[in-house]
Amino acid sequence: MTKDEALALYRSMLLIRRFEERCAQVYVEGKIGGFLHLYIGQEAIAVGAMSLLRPDDYFLGSYRDHGYALARGTDPRPLMAELWGRASGISRGKGGSMHFYDVPSGNFGGDGIVGGHLPIAAGMGYAIRLRNTDQVVVCFFGDGAVNEGAFHEALNVSALWGLPVVYVIENNRYGMGTSLDRASSVKDLYQRGSAYGIPRRDVDGMDLLTVRGALAEAIDRARREKSPTLLEVETYRYRGHSMSDPGKYRTKEEVEEMMRHDPILRFASVLGEQHRVAPAELEAIDKDVQDQVAESVRFAEESPWPSAEELYQDVYVRSPYIHAKAAEKDPAWRAAEAQDRVPERFPAWTQQAAPAKVES
Amino acid sequence: MPVISMREALNSAMREEMRRDPSVFLLGEEVAEYQGAYKITQGLFQEFGEWRVRDTPIAEEVIAGVAVGAAFVGLRPIAEMMTFNFSLLALDQIVNHAAKYRYMSGGQIRCPMVMRGPSGAAAQVAAQHSQAFESWFAHIPGLVVVMPSTPKDAKGLLKSAIRDDNPVIFMENEVLYNLKGEVPEAEFTIPLGLGEVKRAGNDVTIVAWSRSVQYALQAAELLAKDGVEAEIVDPRTLRPLDEDVIFDSVRKTNRCVVVEEGWRYAGFGAEIADRVQRECFDALDAPVIRVTAADVPMPYSKILEKAFLPQPEKVIEAVRQVLYR
Numbered sequence: 271m272t273k274d275e276a277l278a279l280y281r282s283m284l285l286i287r288r289f290e291e292r293c294a295q296v297y298v299e300g301k302i303g304g305f306l307h308l309y310i311g312q313e314a315i316a317v318g319a320m321s322l323l324r325p326d327d328y329f330l331g332s333y334r335d336h337g338y339a340l341a342r343g344t345d346p347r348p349l350m351a352e353l354w355g356r357a358s359g360i361s362r363g364k365g366g367s368m369h370f371y372d373v374p375s376g377n378f379g380g381d382g383i384v385g386g387h388l389p390i391a392a393g394m395g396y397a398i399r400l401r402n403t404d405q406v407v408v409c410f411f412g413d414g415a416v417n418e419g420a421f422h423e424a425l426n427v428s429a430l431w432g433l434p435v436v437y438v439i440e441n442n443r444y445g446m447g448t449s450l451d452r453a454s455s456v457k458d459l460y461q462r463g464s465a466y467g468i469p470r471r472d473v474d475g476m477d478l479l480t481v482r483g484a485l486a487e488a489i490d491r492a493r494r495e496k497s498p499t500l501l502e503v504e505t506y507r508y509r510g511h512s513m514s515d516p517g518k519y520r521t522k523e524e525v526e527e528m529m530r531h532d533p534i535l536r537f538a539s540v541l542g543e544q545h546r547v548a549p550a551e552l553e554a555i556d557k558d559v560q561d562q563v564a565e566s567v568r569f570a571e572e573s574p575w576p577s578a579e580e581l582y583q584d585v586y587v588r589s590p591y592i593h594a595k596a597a598e599k600d601p602a603w604r605a606a607e608a609q610d611r612v613p614e615r616f617p618a619w620t621q622q623a624a625p626a627k628v629e630s
Numbered sequence: 631m632p633v634i635s636m637r638e639a640l641n642s643a644m645r646e647e648m649r650r651d652p653s654v655f656l657l658g659e660e661v662a663e664y665q666g667a668y669k670i671t672q673g674l675f676q677e678f679g680e681w682r683v684r685d686t687p688i689a690e691e692v693i694a695g696v697a698v699g700a701a702f703v704g705l706r707p708i709a710e711m712m713t714f715n716f717s718l719l720a721l722d723q724i725v726n727h728a729a730k731y732r733y734m735s736g737g738q739i740r741c742p743m744v745m746r747g748p749s750g751a752a753a754q755v756a757a758q759h760s761q762a763f764e765s766w767f768a769h770i771p772g773l774v775v776v777m778p779s780t781p782k783d784a785k786g787l788l789k790s791a792i793r794d795d796n797p798v799i800f801m802e803n804e805v806l807y808n809l810k811g812e813v814p815e816a817e818f819t820i821p822l823g824l825g826e827v828k829r830a831g832n833d834v835t836i837v838a839w840s841r842s843v844q845y846a847l848q849a850a851e852l853l854a855k856d857g858v859e860a861e862i863v864d865p866r867t868l869r870p871l872d873e874d875v876i877f878d879s880v881r882k883t884n885r886c887v888v889v890e891e892g893w894r895y896a897g898f899g900a901e902i903a904d905r906v907q908r909e910c911f912d913a914l915d916a917p918v919i920r921v922t923a924a925d926v927p928m929p930y931s932k933i934l935e936k937a938f939l940p941q942p943e944k945v946i947e948a949v950r951q952v953l954y955r
Contacts, residue, residue: 359736
C-alpha cells in the first residue's frame, strides 16, 4: 500500500467519524428526525471492505448504514440532505438515515428490518451466477441478525448453490440493549458458518489492515470460487443503539476500554510508523474533512423540501402492461415514471471552493 | 381456438416468456425435478436447466428474497409459492422489500418479479391450507395483485405480469387448475388493471374474481330460470382496480352484489362496496351486499367447509335481497 492509498483510507474513516459526530449534534438540536443509528467505532469495516470492491460489485447493509455510502465515495452532501428530508437527498428525502441507496455505485442500501436484506443478498448472488459474471456481493449486518430465520435461510442456499456473497457480521456485542451472551447460544458467531459448511473466521474489526486482509481473502474466494464466506468482525459502537439509547446496559469502563482500541487512532499510528506521516499532515486531513462535513450541512440546510408531487412518485414503474384506465385513477400510477431515477451528482469536494450544483 | 386447462395455460405462459427473455427464471419448492406440486411447471426444468428452474429448500422467506434480490439487479424472477398459505413466511420480503424499495430509494430501484401460486380453498385441507389472502396484498402500495378466473385470462395476465416492471402477486386457484377454456394459439397478452364482463345481464351486477366467478356463474344460470339476468363483472386485477367496468355495470343494473372467498372482516369486497356507494350512489336501488366466507378459520369436515364458503345459493339469496324479491 502506498502512502497516498493509506492516507485515503484514513481520510475515509475520519469522514465517517466526523460526519456522524455532526449527525448526533444536529439530531440533538432537532434539525433531523426519526431514527439515527451511528456507526462510530465501526469505521474500519466499511472502509476496509469498500477499498476492495470493484465498481460493478454490489453491497447491502443494515440500518446503521451511513458508513457504507461514505466509504464507497458517495458525496456527503446528498447524504446529509437525506437526513434533513430534503429533495436533494440521496433517496429524495423518502428514506432517511436507515435508507441510503446509491445504485450506480452498487449500494443497495440500508435495510430497516433486522436480517431482512440477507435473502436479498443471496438473490443478487444468484443473479451473478445465472449471468455468469465475476461480480461479488458483500452483505453487512449486526450480531442481532444472526438469530433471525432469514440468516439461516440465506446462508443455507448460498452454500447450497455456491453464491458469491460475503456475509459480514459486524459484532458490536449488543443487539440494541441485549448483549450477545443473552441472545446467542453460541458466542463465537463465525462458528455458525460450520452449520452450512462454508469458510468462516473471526476478525479484529478495530484494526483496518486486519479487516482488509480477511475481506480480501473472502472477496477473492467469492469471485474465483463462487463460495460464500461468513466473517465475524469484532467491533464496538461507542454510541447507543440509536440516539434515544443512553446505553445503560454496559459500563463506562467497557466503553472506555474499547475506545482505547479506536480504529482511527490505531491506523494513525501505522501511518506514522510505516509511512512517516507527520501529525501535522493528519491534522490537515481532519481540518479538510470537517470542512467537507460543514459544507454538507450547509448544502442540506439550503436544499429545498420535496414538492407535494413527490409524495406519489416512485411507488410504481410506469408500464405498458398496466391498462391506462386503472392507472389514470390512481395518483401513484399517474406519477409513475418509466425510468429509474439516478441520484444527482456534484463536483468533487475541494477545500478551496465550495462547488455549485451542476447538472448530472 | 384450442381448449386447454388453466394448468396448461399457466405453463405455456411461463414457457413462452422464458423462451422470449433469458432474464426470466423460476424458483420454488418442487418446481424443477418434481415438475411442480400442482404440475404447473411441468417440463420447464428439462427445457431450461437448473439455473433457470430452481428447486429450493422449504424456505419461503429466501425464495421470496432471492427473487427480490435478483429482480433488483435486473432479472425477472417468478417465485412459486406452493400455496399462498405459505407466503406468510415470506411476507416481510414482499411487504417491506419488494413493495417499498423503489419508494425508499427515491426511484433508484425496481423489482420486476412475480410471486405466483394457488390461493383460496381447495378441498378439505382445513384452516392452514385454505386461505384467501388477496385483501392483505391488495392493501400494500407498490404491489400489483392479479387473480385470473379463466385459462385465457391466466395466460394473458401471467405474460403481462412477467413482463411488467413492478412486483406482481399472481394468485391462482387450485380448484380452477383443471378448468378448461378457449385460449388463442397466437401470441397475446391481457393488460393488468383491466376487468371484463363475464356474463351480460341487466338486472343485477355481481362482482367476482378467481373461483368466485364460478359461484356467480352457477347462480346466474339458476337466476335466469326465474327471469333474473345477472351481469358478472370480473376485475381480474385487484390492484390497480378497473373501477369503470364495475361502475358502468352498476349504473346499468342499479344493484350490486360482491362475491369473495375471503373473510368478510376487512375483505377486499368492502373496498369495492365503498367505491360503488360513493361513485354510483344515485344509481343504486339497494345497498351493496357482500357474499363472503364465514368469519372463522376453515373447518375440515366437508359439510362445515361448504357452510364456510360462498355458495351459488348464497349468491342467489344476496341477489334476491338487492332485488327485494
